[in-house]
Amino acid sequence: MSTREETRPPRSGEELDAGRLQEWLARQNPVFTGPLHITQFAGGASNLTYLLRQGDKEWVLRRPPFGTKAKTAHDMGREFRVLSALQRVFPYCPKPVVYCEDESVMGCPFYVMERIHGLILRKDLPANLHLSPQDARTLCEHLVDVQVALHHVDVQAAGLADFGKPEGYVRRQVEGWSERYRKxxxxxxxxxxxxxxxxxxxxxxESGRAALIHNDYKFDNVVLDPKDPLKIIGVLDWEMATLGDPLMDLGCSLAYWVQADDPEEFQMARMLPTHAPGMMTRREVVEAYARKSGLPIQDIHFYYVFGLFRLAVIAQQIYYRYAKGQTTNERFAAFGLFVSLLCSRAEQVIQSGTF
Structure with missing residues (x-):
């Protein structure tokens, strides 16, 4: 089974200066030797992700997007810190290698991490991956298992007790994302x-238990073992991780979960293979999370509506950059329609009381 994620030459306007980057890396760590070849990962719509190759060695570089960005978003140092801390207590993180805050190198902070080789699921299951309905359900169970494990990380032991302000988290999230949408x-x-x-x-x-939360936990941010694709071996994209309410994290995950019986217009916006035979429904995901975490869930509708709205804001921030000519990535051209669909979906959930 092929595990090589598709990369391509960097998009116009998103190129990196290979010579300057190679020179800086060589000064930081002797492991970086030889000519540097840079390609860009096609996925992702927020931070930009590149594959660095030197001979048979590979690393992944993460940097903020070009153009106007939310004031507190895209903090590369913060992302590097959480990866460094979690190495000791959560075995699913890529190992960070080096962080750069000197903006003369690339015009922004960035970091480099080791690459986890494996399978990442996108909109549809790969043609060479055959999951029975029972396999699909088992994979969903494992997805929930890893999220619960993250929410049970001892933040004191990890040195992350100051990584966020869990008190008042729900209120700040509602107010903050509302302000971002208006802007x-x-x-x-x-x-x-x-x-x-x-x-x-x-x-x-408040749920009464602060946890380390990922804030973008979903199938295309986990890496599967190529020899056993029901096993998760990595969790990626930690840019929004913080201390907060674990049920808010669950709600954000549910926002991506398009199940088989959802309306056609929602199926058209599906980004993950959560519709495949055997995949859990959203309600089954919630029930599995409650069972595994021991955390009672009384008002899942709020968390799901919040997740939909937050996803709409993220899409709108990206669409704003496209509309203002700050990015030329043509796949962002339809994000305005996606925003409208998410807002409509959230309103339907409010009116119907079902999710």
Whole structure:
């Protein structure tokens, strides 16, 4: 089974200066020797990710996107720190190698980490991966297992007790994402004011247990063992990790979960193979999480609606950069429609009381 993620020459306007980068890397660590070949991973819509090759050695470089960015987003030093800390207590992280805060090298902070070789699921299952319905369900169980394991990490032991402010987390998230949406809104997307008002008025009590949360945990951010594709061997994209309410993390994961019986328009926006035969439904995911975590879940609708809205804001921030000519990636051209769909979906959940 092929495990090589598709890369290509960097997109126009997103090229890296290979000579300057190679010179800087060689000064930091003697492992970086020889001519540097750079390609770009096609996936991802936030931070930019590149494959660095020197002979038969490979690393992954992460840097912020070009153009206007949210003030507190894309903190490469913070992402590097959480990966460094989790090495001792959570065996699914790529190993960070070197961090650069000198903006003269690339015009922004960046870091380099080891590459985890494995299989990453995208919109549809690969043609050479055959999962029975029972296999698909087992894989879902393992996905929930790893998220629960993350939420049970001892943050004191990991040295991450100051990695966020869990008190008032739900309120700050609702207020913060609402403000980001208003700042990034373009005229061709909904104003979402009623949706934001509902979120502000229906916040549940804090769950009472702070946890290290990923905030973008989903199939295409985990790496599967190529020899046993039901086994998760890595978790990627830690840029939004923090200390917070684990049920908010679960809600964000559910926002990506398009199941087989969802309406056609939602199927068209599907990004992951969560519709495949045997895959859990959203309700089954919630039930599995509650069973494995021991955490009672009383108002999953709020967390799901929040997850949908937050995903809409992320898409809108990216669409704003595209609409303003700050990125030339043509796949972002339809993100405005995606934002409208997510807002509509959130409103349907509010009105129907089902998810």
């Amino acid at each position: 990034a809104r373009t005229e061709d997307v909904p104003d979402a004011e009623e949706l934001m008002k509902w979120l502000a008025a229906h916040q549940p009590p």
